Amino acid sequence: MENIRLYIAILLGMIVKLMLKLFGKDATSAPGKIALKIYPGIMKEINKRSKLKILISGTNGKTTTNNIINWLIGNDKIVLSNLKGSNMANGIVSSFINNFRSSYDIACFEVDEGSLPVVTRYLKPDIFVTTNVFRDQLDRYGELDRVKELILSHIGQALAIINADDPNLVSFSVENKVFYSVDENLLSRKTNVTLDSRFCPLCNTKLEYLFYNVGHLGKYQCLVCGYKNPESRFVITNIREDLEGFVFDFVDRETGIHIENIRWKMGGVYNLYNVCAAISVAVLIGVEEKRIKERIETFENKLGRLEKKEVGGKKVIISLVKNPIGMSETLSVISQDPDPKAIVFILNDNAADGKDISWIWDADFDILCRIENIKALYFGGKRKEDMALRVKYSEYVLANFEFIDYKEELDKVFEQKDIEKVYILPTYTALFEVKKVVDDLSKRMG
Amino acid sequence: MNMFPEVLNLYGDRGNIICLQKRCVWRGIEVNIFEYNLDSNKEILKNADIILLGGASDREQSIVYSHLLNLKELIKSLIEDGVVVLAICGGYQLLGEAYVDSSGRTIKGLHILDFITKAEGKRLIGNIIIETSLDVFPKTVVGYENHGGRTYHDYQPFGKVLKGYGNNGKDGFEGLVYKNVIGTYLHGPLLPKNPHIADFMLKKALERKYALNSSEFQKLDDTLEYMAHNKVKELYM
Numbered sequence: 140m141e142n143i144r145l146y147i148a149i150l151l152g153m154i155v156k157l158m159l160k161l162f163g164k165d166a167t168s169a170p171g172k173i174a175l176k177i178y179p180g181i182m183k184e185i186n187k188r189s190k191l192k193i194l195i196s197g198t199n200g201k202t203t204t205n206n207i208i209n210w211l212i213g214n215d216k217i218v219l220s221n222l223k224g225s226n227m228a229n230g231i232v233s234s235f236i237n238n239f240r241s242s243y244d245i246a247c248f249e250v251d252e253g254s255l256p257v258v259t260r261y262l263k264p265d266i267f268v269t270t271n272v273f274r275d276q277l278d279r280y281g282e283l284d285r286v287k288e289l290i291l292s293h294i295g296q297a298l299a300i301i302n303a304d305d306p307n308l309v310s311f312s313v314e315n316k317v318f319y320s321v322d323e324n325l326l327s328r329k330t331n332v333t334l335d336s337r338f339c340p341l342c343n344t345k346l347e348y349l350f351y352n353v354g355h356l357g358k359y360q361c362l363v364c365g366y367k368n369p370e371s372r373f374v375i376t377n378i379r380e381d382l383e384g385f386v387f388d389f390v391d392r393e394t395g396i397h398i399e400n401i402r403w404k405m406g407g408v409y410n411l412y413n414v415c416a417a418i419s420v421a422v423l424i425g426v427e428e429k430r431i432k433e434r435i436e437t438f439e440n441k442l443g444r445l446e447k448k449e450v451g452g453k454k455v456i457i458s459l460v461k462n463p464i465g466m467s468e469t470l471s472v473i474s475q476d477p478d479p480k481a482i483v484f485i486l487n488d489n490a491a492d493g494k495d496i497s498w499i500w501d502a503d504f505d506i507l508c509r510i511e512n513i514k515a516l517y518f519g520g521k522r523k524e525d526m527a528l529r530v531k532y533s534e535y536v537l538a539n540f541e542f543i544d545y546k547e548e549l550d551k552v553f554e555q556k557d558i559e560k561v562y563i564l565p566t567y568t569a570l571f572e573v574k575k576v577v578d579d580l581s582k583r584m585g
Numbered sequence: 586m587n588m589f590p591e592v593l594n595l596y597g598d599r600g601n602i603i604c605l606q607k608r609c610v611w612r613g614i615e616v617n618i619f620e621y622n623l624d625s626n627k628e629i630l631k632n633a634d635i636i637l638l639g640g641a642s643d644r645e646q647s648i649v650y651s652h653l654l655n656l657k658e659l660i661k662s663l664i665e666d667g668v669v670v671l672a673i674c675g676g677y678q679l680l681g682e683a684y685v686d687s688s689g690r691t692i693k694g695l696h697i698l699d700f701i702t703k704a705e706g707k708r709l710i711g712n713i714i715i716e717t718s719l720d721v722f723p724k725t726v727v728g729y730e731n732h733g734g735r736t737y738h739d740y741q742p743f744g745k746v747l748k749g750y751g752n753n754g755k756d757g758f759e760g761l762v763y764k765n766v767i768g769t770y771l772h773g774p775l776l777p778k779n780p781h782i783a784d785f786m787l788k789k790a791l792e793r794k795y796a797l798n799s800s801e802f803q804k805l806d807d808t809l810e811y812m813a814h815n816k817v818k819e820l821y822m
Contacts, residue, residue, distance in 0.1 A: 343648050345623070494711065495729050497597030497772050521820065524813035528777055531809055532603050 141180070148178035152236035165571060167225035171232030182228070182261035185235050189219060189246035192262060193420060194297070196290055197270030197308075199465055200413040201226060201249035203440065204270060207417035208247055211426050211434050216244040226251040228258055245424075252286050255293040266423065267297035268416050272307045273354060273464045274501065283307070300419050302412060303371045304356040306339070306346060317393075319419045320371040321411045323350050323358065324378035324385075326471075341366050353409045354464040373419040375411050385411065389418050389431070398428050402436045406472040409464075448577055451553045451584035454560045455577055459570050461492065463501035469564060470506040478559045479512040481552055484530075485520040485545050485565035485573060492566040496522050504533035514558045519545035520569055545569065549576050553584060598639040598673055600774030604783050605635065612803045614791075623652055630659060633668060634790040640675025653679065653695060661697045669790045670766040673775065677760070677768035678702045678734055687733075698763055700738030705753075708733045712821040713749030713771060715759045718742055721781040727817040728771030728778070736761075736770075743769050748822055765789045778817065780810040 152174035159166040174181055186192065193208065195201050202224035209220050221234045226249045234248075250258050272287050287307050294313050301308050303318035327350040339346050339361035346366075351357040360367035370392075377388040377399075384404040390397050403414060414435060421431055448455040460466045473482070488496050507513070507530065516539065518527045523542050531537045543551060545565075552561055565573045602618060609616035619629055630636075640646065653660075664670060678684050681700040684692045694702075713730045718741055726744055735753035742752070743760025751759035751770070760769035767786070769775065776783040784802070791797040 338648065495731065495772070497600070497729060497774055500597030500600030500603070500774050500777075522813075522816065524809065524816045525778070528809050528813045529600075532600070532607050532777055 141178075144178040145181060145184060148174040148181055149236055149239060151177060152233070153239075156233075156237060165223075166237060167221070167223050167233050168227075168229045169233070170236045171229040171234075174232050174236060175228060180261060181232055181235070182258065185219065185231070185246055186262050188241060189243045191245045191266075191424065192264045193245065193247040193266045193268065194259070194262070194264040195247070195249040195268040195270065195416075196252055196255060196293075197268075197302075198252070198273040198286070198462065200270040200409060200416070203410065203413040204268060204416050205247060205249040206440070207414060207435070207438055208420050210438050211417060211421040211431060212245060212247075212424075213430070213434065217242070219243045219246045219248075221248050224249065227254040231258060231262075252289050255289055259293040259295060263295060264297040266300060266420060267294045268300045268420060269294075269302060269308050270412065270416060271302055271305045271353075271356060273462055274498065298423070300373075300416060300423075302356065302416070303368045304352060304358070304412070306355065306359050306366075306368075309369050317373065317419070317423075318369050318371040319373040319412075319415045320368065320375075321352055321356075321408065321415055322374060322376040322378060324352075324408065324411075325380055326408045327352050327357070339364060339366050353412065353468060356412065373415060373422070375415045378411065387411070389415070391419075391422055394422075396422060396428060398432050401432050404436075404438070405440060406475065407468055409468050448581060450561070450577060450580045453553055453558060455563065455581075456560065457563045457565070457570070457574060457577065459567065460564045461566055463498050463503075466499065466502035466504075466564070467506060470502075470504070470510070473562055474506055474509045474511075476560065477511045479514055479557055480510075480560040480562060481515045481517060481555060481558050482510075482513060483517040483519060483543070483545070483549075483552060483561065483563045484523075484526045485563065485569040486518075486522045486526040487520045487566050487568045488522050489568045492568050496525055499526060499529045502529075504530055504535060507533060507535035514539070515552075515555060516540040517543050517552055519543045520566065545573055546576060549573070550580055550584070553580065597774045598637075598772060601671060601673075601776045601783075602637055604774070604776040604780075605787065608780070608783055608787060608805065611805055614787075623649070627656065627659065630656065630663070633663065634794055635669040635671070635786060636660070636663070638670065638672040638676030638679065640673055640678070646675050646679075650679075657695045657697065660695065664697060664764060664766055667765050667789075667793045669786050669793070671775070671786060672766065672768045673772065674732055674770055677770065678736065680761075680766070680768055681736070681738070684734060698738070698740065698761070698766075698768075700736060700740070700761070702734040702736045704733050705735050709735075709750035709754055709770075711749055712817060713751065713759070714747045714818060714822055715744030715749075715751065715771075716747055717744040717782070718762060719744075719782070719785055721785050723781060723811075723814075725814070725818060726771065726775075726779050726782060727814055728769075728773035728775050730770045731772065732770050743767055765793070778810060778813045780805070780807045 152170035155173050156166040156170040195205050206222055212218055221230050231248050269290055299313045299316040301316050301318050303320040342364040344361050344363040346359045346361055349358040372393050374390045375387050379386045384406055386400055386402050388399050458469045460469055488494050606616055672680055679694050680698050681694045682696045683694050683701050685703045687704040710731045713728050715726050716724045717726045741762045742758035743762055746757050746759050788799055788802055
């Protein structure tokens with residue numbers, strides 16, 4: 140009986156997928172939704188058919204980390220994954236329907252924190268990667284402490300790969316674990332304004348930091364109870380900047396593996412954490428050192444996390460922003476680019492974006508003052524006025540700006556003569572729409 | 586005076602202090618912002634003209650609670666003396682006598698005002714629009730609420746709920762006004778999209794300190810502020 144339900148579920152899922160494809164729509168969620176309705180236990184099948192299961196959860200970096208892990212594993216293994224970031228139960232089941240097979244070498248999924256209870260009920264991970272815990276869409280998950288507990292309680296029997304630089308995560312009472320971290324580098328800071336987590340999880344004293352890498356990720360210690368970063372097995376170290384991004388070494392302190400001078404083409408210190416977590420997984424599942432270096436150096440982001448395109452001779456950089464730290468870090472990355480530019484902010488407040496948009500006030504928009512050559516700012520999305528207002532109340536003087544309908548009027552931005560680059564910073568639901576618009580414009584305007 | 590900003594800062598409430606600061610600066614009013622932290626000296630609170638008291642998660646709130654208890658008498662006398670206070674969410678609840686959690690346990694408040702808050706059922710979350718009882722224009726105040734507690738009191742409410750839940754989701758009222766204290770569940774943050782409330786607070790503080798005549802209070806260009814304000818009404822009313 141279960142088998143019949145399974146096949147009906149898959150069949151209907153596939154029909155939905157075909158219909159969506161026919162109308163040129165995205166099939167990352169709806170096929171799974173219908174299949175789950177018919178057979179709620181369908182994830183048991185994914186569990187059964189996959190030899191090795193990896194889950195990735197945390198506030199930021201899930202999609203990038205997942206994509207790097209997939210890229211590191213490569214094509215010689217059969218991998219089932221939700222690469223496009225559709226990370227709730229519907230998305231995971233959709234990926235199964237879209238890539239349906241009798242068995243997989245590896246299942247590698249990013250999982251939304253709020254979906255962990257339903258996903259881990261059926262899907263039992265061998266490896267569980269935790270990225271970090273930041274303030275995100277609090278209307279869904281409640282406060283920081285609860286998100287922490289959500290992640291903690293669903294690691295199960297897996298080997299946990301934990302970010303040692305996040306004081307929230309290391310206090311986890313998980314038995315089977317290894318830590319990773321990113322060393323101090325040129326972009327590390329001694330002070331920080333956008334902090335989510337300032338208190339020792341053991342004794343509630345204010346934590347002292349030797350340096351901050353991203354938000355509250357860094358080297359910390361509690362002067363009262365002695366709590367500090369645990370010793371990491373996997374470390375990104377000897378970090379240097381070059382024109383295109385970073386050059387760094389990766390060290391596995393347990394086995395002595397030391398991969399030198401890896402070139403990484405994406406900006407942002409936060410991405411180093413994603414790379415570190417991904418290489419840690421690769422090392423643990425036996426990917427060769429040489430291949431790791433080659434693959435990291437050829438990784439290209441296709442998913443709107445600092446993705447690069449071109450329209451009408453202008454470079455377009457699209458970067459998803461969905462929480463304060465992501466916004467602050469993205470603005471920091473832009474501040475390293477001296478070229479004449481326009482920045483397009485797109486703020487939606489649909490369920491997947493987070494209905495509460497107050498997070499924009501926790502981001503550090505004063506960084507705009509450090510960005511050279513801003514020729515214009517554009518604001519789009521359902522809550523564009525709120526975004527403009529946020530910038531008005533930063534230290535940056537909001538003078539040259541315009542509201543636009545990002546679905547209809549984006550070409551206006553590219554017609555602007557005095558710019559070479561366009562940065563587009565959309566929230567989640569706007570990301571896919573704006574990418575499509577940019578692709579269409581790219582075809583039209585070259 | 587921003588009370589315990591390291592701890593009591595949730596859902597962008599930092600925006601309230603940014604808003605008050607900017608609206609002073611734009612008018613050429615000199616403003617000093619003090620952060621009252623766990624190791625601050627009580628004396629500096631005595632000179633405060635405006636006090637912001639935010640909320641936090643249960644764990645974080647318990648960190649500052651004992652410190653606030655030491656300041657109870659001082660805060661009470663300041664309030665009676667007309668100091669301007671904006672207390673939001675957990676900060677609002679703290680002004681009352683107690684918070685009764687879902688297991689029936691009573692957590693004491695500062696008991697500066699006579700009211701209690703009870704945890705009942707699901708959290709009240711969403712966009713909220715109220716019609717305020719304050720003498721300001723426009724009458725509407727927009728924000729976002731996210732609270733588990735239900736507050737019951739007989740004080741003047743901050744407003745009447747037009748959309749959303751408010752104090753308890755039942756009696757149709759939101760927040761509380763007592764002397765120059767505004768207690769409310771409105772995040773959003775509250776002040777940037779409601780510049781009339783920000784200016785109300787600034788005027789009250791200036792009147793108290795310098796006996797300012799409100800005609801001397803410069804009007805600002807709030808086009809963008811009211812565009813954001815009206816967008817919430819348009820989308821969610």
